[in-house]
Amino acid sequence: MTQIKEVTVGDSLAVKKPARLSPLGFFMALPPVLVILVFIGGPILIAFAFSLGFTTGPNRIVSLIGQEIYPKTNWWGTFDAYKSVFTDSRFAGNIKATLEITFVATALVIILALGMAIYQRIIGGRLAAILMALSLVPLFVPVVIAAFAIRTFYDGTGFFKTIFYHFGINFPTLTMTNNAVTIGVIWTSLPFAILMISSGLQSVPNALIESAQDAGAGIMRIIATIMIPLAFVPIVIATTFTAIGIMGSFTIPYFLGANQPTMLGVEISNFFGPYNRPQHSIVMAFIIFAAASGIAFFYIWANIRSAKQSGRI
Amino acid sequence: MFKNLLKKKLISAITFSTVAALSLGISAPSSQAASTTIRLYVSADTNILDLWEKTLVPAFNKEYPQYDVKVTFDRNGANDAQTLAKITAAVATKRDPGIDLIDGGMTTTLGTSGLLFPLTGNLLPNLKMVPKVLVTNGKGGIPYRASTVLMAYNSKNVKTPPKSLADVLTWIKANPGKFTYNAPSGGGSGYSFVQTVLDSQLSASEVQKLQTAADKETQAKWNKGWEILRGLNKFTYGQNGTYPTNNAGTLDLLAKGLVDLAPVWSDQIASAIKAGTMPKDIKYYGISGPSLTGGPAFLGIPATGKNRSAARFLVNWVLSPAAQNLIVSGSMNGIPVIPASKLDPVIGATVSDINIAAIRSPYLSPNAADLRTAWAAEVPGK
Numbered sequence: 274m275t276q277i278k279e280v281t282v283g284d285s286l287a288v289k290k291p292a293r294l295s296p297l298g299f300f301m302a303l304p305p306v307l308v309i310l311v312f313i314g315g316p317i318l319i320a321f322a323f324s325l326g327f328t329t330g331p332n333r334i335v336s337l338i339g340q341e342i343y344p345k346t347n348w349w350g351t352f353d354a355y356k357s358v359f360t361d362s363r364f365a366g367n368i369k370a371t372l373e374i375t376f377v378a379t380a381l382v383i384i385l386a387l388g389m390a391i392y393q394r395i396i397g398g399r400l401a402a403i404l405m406a407l408s409l410v411p412l413f414v415p416v417v418i419a420a421f422a423i424r425t426f427y428d429g430t431g432f433f434k435t436i437f438y439h440f441g442i443n444f445p446t447l448t449m450t451n452n453a454v455t456i457g458v459i460w461t462s463l464p465f466a467i468l469m470i471s472s473g474l475q476s477v478p479n480a481l482i483e484s485a486q487d488a489g490a491g492i493m494r495i496i497a498t499i500m501i502p503l504a505f506v507p508i509v510i511a512t513t514f515t516a517i518g519i520m521g522s523f524t525i526p527y528f529l530g531a532n533q534p535t536m537l538g539v540e541i542s543n544f545f546g547p548y549n550r551p552q553h554s555i556v557m558a559f560i561i562f563a564a565a566s567g568i569a570f571f572y573i574w575a576n577i578r579s580a581k582q583s584g585r586i
Numbered sequence: 587m588f589k590n591l592l593k594k595k596l597i598s599a600i601t602f603s604t605v606a607a608l609s610l611g612i613s614a615p616s617s618q619a620a621s622t623t624i625r626l627y628v629s630a631d632t633n634i635l636d637l638w639e640k641t642l643v644p645a646f647n648k649e650y651p652q653y654d655v656k657v658t659f660d661r662n663g664a665n666d667a668q669t670l671a672k673i674t675a676a677v678a679t680k681r682d683p684g685i686d687l688i689d690g691g692m693t694t695t696l697g698t699s700g701l702l703f704p705l706t707g708n709l710l711p712n713l714k715m716v717p718k719v720l721v722t723n724g725k726g727g728i729p730y731r732a733s734t735v736l737m738a739y740n741s742k743n744v745k746t747p748p749k750s751l752a753d754v755l756t757w758i759k760a761n762p763g764k765f766t767y768n769a770p771s772g773g774g775s776g777y778s779f780v781q782t783v784l785d786s787q788l789s790a791s792e793v794q795k796l797q798t799a800a801d802k803e804t805q806a807k808w809n810k811g812w813e814i815l816r817g818l819n820k821f822t823y824g825q826n827g828t829y830p831t832n833n834a835g836t837l838d839l840l841a842k843g844l845v846d847l848a849p850v851w852s853d854q855i856a857s858a859i860k861a862g863t864m865p866k867d868i869k870y871y872g873i874s875g876p877s878l879t880g881g882p883a884f885l886g887i888p889a890t891g892k893n894r895s896a897a898r899f900l901v902n903w904v905l906s907p908a909a910q911n912l913i914v915s916g917s918m919n920g921i922p923v924i925p926a927s928k929l930d931p932v933i934g935a936t937v938s939d940i941n942i943a944a945i946r947s948p949y950l951s952p953n954a955a956d957l958r959t960a961w962a963a964e965v966p967g968k
Contacts, residue, residue, distance in 0.1 A: 334671045334678070337699070340952055363963050429823075429844040449828035531828045532769050532966035546667060547771035548959035549952070 324555045325350025339551040358556045366534030368560070370451055371520060374536060378458045379516045382466050385459070386511065390471035391496055395482075405471070412464035420528035423457050424448050427529075449531050457525035462518055466511040473507025474500055509575035517565045537561050622896040623654045629663040629690030630883075633857055637918045638689070645912060646903055653896060658685075666692050673888050677701045683888050686897040689730075693886035695951045697726035703887040703894050710898065712905035715924040717943040720882050723797070727884030730904050731913045732921040733853040734880025734945050735778035738870040740846040747847065750875040751786055755814065757847065758821050764846040766823035766830060766839055769966070771958040773833035774948075778879040779849040780961055781948060784811035785876050793946075800952040805960070812964040819968060827967045840868060849878055856919035881947040882923055 319331050326345030328336035336342050343353035358364055389408055393401040411419065426432050427447040437444035447453040477500050485495050501508065523538035530536065535543075537557050544554035580586045626643075628635050635657070643655045660669065669685075670692050676683035688696070696702050704726055705713065713721060713728065720729040737754065739747040743764075748757040758765040768776035785793050787810040795801050819827035823845050830836050833854060839845045841864050850870065858864035872878070885904070887897045903909055907928045913920040915933045921942060926934040948954055 334675050337674060338667070338670055338695070340955055361963070366967075429839070430842050446824060449824055449830075450826075527831065531826075532831075533962055534967065543771050543962065544959070547955065548962075549955035550959065551667075 320555050321559065322350070323552060324354055324559055325352075326354065326552075335551050338549070340549045342552050354552045354556050358553050358560075361553075363533055363540070367537055367540050370534040371536045371538075371561075372564075374451060374455050374458065374526075375516055375520045378455050378462065378519050379512060381455075382459055382462050382515050383470075383508065383512055385463060386466035386470045387501075387508070389467050390474045391500065393471055394474040394477070394500070395492065395496075405467070408467050409464045411460055416461055416524045417528075419461060420457060420524050423453065423460065423525075424528050427453055427456070448529055451526075451530055451534075453529040454526045454536065457529050458519045458522055461522075461525065462515045465518075466515050469507050469511035469514075470504065473504035473511075477503045506575050506579040509571055513568050513572040513575075516568045520565055520568070521561060621652055621654050622893055623656055624893055624896050624900055625656050625658065625684065625686045625891075626897075626900075627658045627660070627669065627685045627688045627690070629660040629666055629669065629688065629692065631662055631854075633853065633918060634689065634883075635659045637913065637916065637920075641912050641916045641918070642904065642909060645909065646900060650899075650903070653900065655900065660690070663690055663692065666690065670695065673701060674699065677889050680890055682890060682892040685888055686891040686893045687900065688886045688888065689883065693727035693884040694723075694725055696886050696888070697724060697884070698951065700726070701889055702726035703889045703891070703898070705887070705898070705901075710902045710905065712902050712924070715928060716905065717923075719943050720923060723947055724882070724884045727886045728901050728905070729882030729923045730885050730901070731910075731918070732880065732882040732923060732942050732945065733851055734872070734921065734940075735775050735849050735878040736852050736855065736870045737873050737878070738840055738848055738850040738855050738868055740840070740843065740865075740867055741869045742867045743846045747869075747871060749871075749873060751782060751873055752875065754847070754873060755783075755818070758818055761846065762821045763823055763825050765818075765821070765848060766836060766845050767849050768830040768832055768836045769958075770961050772831045772835070775833050775836060775849045775851050775854075776829065777948070777954070777958070780811075780815065780965075781954075781957060782876055782878050782946075783814055784808050784957070785946070787811045787814070796949045796953045797947055798950060800950060802956075805953065805956055808957075808960065812960070815961070815965045816968050819965070827965070829966060837864065841865060852880070852921070853919050857917060860917070860919070877946055879946045879948050881945050882942070 323332040323335065326343050327350060328342060328344045336344075341357070343351055343357065345351045346353070389404065393405055414422075428434075429446050429448075431446075431448075433444045434446060447456070481499055481503075482495055485499055490498075520536075521538055522536065523542060526536040526539045527542070530539065537560070541554045541557045541561075544550045544557065577586065626638065628638055638655075638657055643657065646655065647653065660666070669688075673683045673685065673688075673696060693702070702725075705728060710728065716729055720732075723729075737747065748754045754765075767779040770777035770780045788796075788804070788807055792804050792807060795804050819825075822829065823839060830839060833851060836845075836848050836850060837854065837858060840848050840850070841858075843865075852870070855864065855868070855870050859866070859868060885901050887894050887901070891897060905924065907924065907930075910922040910924050910928075911930045911933050914922050914929065914937055921937055921940055922929060923942060926938040926940075928934075929937075949957060
């Protein structure tokens, strides 16, 4: 044991100081890890086993109540429940809607947040400060309230519909469409992205921007070659968090979306409750989980990149 | 196989006689010790909570102060799945589920799974006044009030509302965008309209099959009904195959004047008009051929509840004419489960033309769940 330690220390001596193995540090990190293992990891494992058809033990009650439960056929389980979800006529439409809304809304959120943050960083002033404060308001409005307000605003007796009616124009009713969902999720995700990106841009040193200006660089060039690359990590973090949040949203699509196709968050709740097919809803939850993990990969990659740049790894 | 069956029969006979013997011992409620707590779990909309908290419980306590009714409320049954799991687990392990009496949609599911305390007319004297069909459909749940789905219309725009289902379907196509019903997964009024359209394409015996047992074979005959419903997509509100999420969504469109005709719950529309949240122009009526569904709400006593005999006493009181009067006349606007002739004559007159045994009942819960998921796959956005 000691020998191995010596070897590692010797190897990495030139690069960095050896990490001290402190038992205190280990015990300080233990409580959150334990909480996650017991209260989150455990249920996830049990749910995963249920999705594979393990219907005994902790899954016995839910299997008694649920309909169309596929019990395991091999020692390792079965993929029948997954097959059933993938072959469901609604699934393709639902996943398409989920990915489309996630992609379009995330792209728009990042573009809007970048615009806001760049405006504040380069031009600044009182107006920028007021706009910035206003843009953070959605952060303090509960999502349910926001969803209901947006619904009232865009529905058949809503603001636009009424205004345009006076000019003889029939403005489309946006509620019950996935466009309304996109508007809704942009509204709720914008503040976090603006906070994240503007703080990233604030940390770009003034000296760099000024020297670029002295060298004759235009604003667009400064933004493209100095500001965005230097704030790259916060931008990636804002993008991944926004995308993951949107992908798993429930309240907004539930209040504003069409019945079908709908986002997977709503469909999971439908299958769990009214359709009484808990196994299907768990399968869909794992599909979202897999998709979100794909996005989270970029988050981890960005973190590693920034750690490398600052010399932590 | 046969042996197993015999064994099962024997066991059920033994359980039955034990239960009967037990209940004989405790059938005199007046001998109860002072202050027994009845833990009532209400899993429904707020109007049902008001019915219990503001009307029934105070009246019950006035007569029987020795009982203490503790109400737990779960709005719109949001936690039904967990509660169901809790009760199922408690009964399976013969422990107290922490609930003595349930008012909610899950009661029939519990009854079908054999998790309710079995009740007969001997144990609940007042149950004898309730039509037998309702009691049989409860599968152990006790019917205590009823409501039905009706058609509501805006009398300002609709002078002669369509009287039969066929007329309703014609009306919808003649008045594009002026009718809607909510997604069956979100509320019973939309569910009822969907089931009624499906039923109109089935024989009476097929409908009865779906009301009494899980039946995938008969479900295959829903196809004609789905086609009719798909055909409405272009003519319902929005005209793009989208439907309101829940009962409240339908009522909202009706109140704003965006639709002129929609299926609604009898108690919800009556209460909304009384409260002024629905314009006075909105009127409601029943359609025929077939009629929209409805039916009783069931109370359930979990088999292993600690105070189940006290709960039974409360249930018996709820079925008494005094309590049924309150259900009909109060803010609830419910339909009584006992004959109108037993009620107060003035109150009874308001409901005397409703034949509760003739209200078409919804499908058994597994079929109802299948209907909800099939509707979502077959109708919206097609």
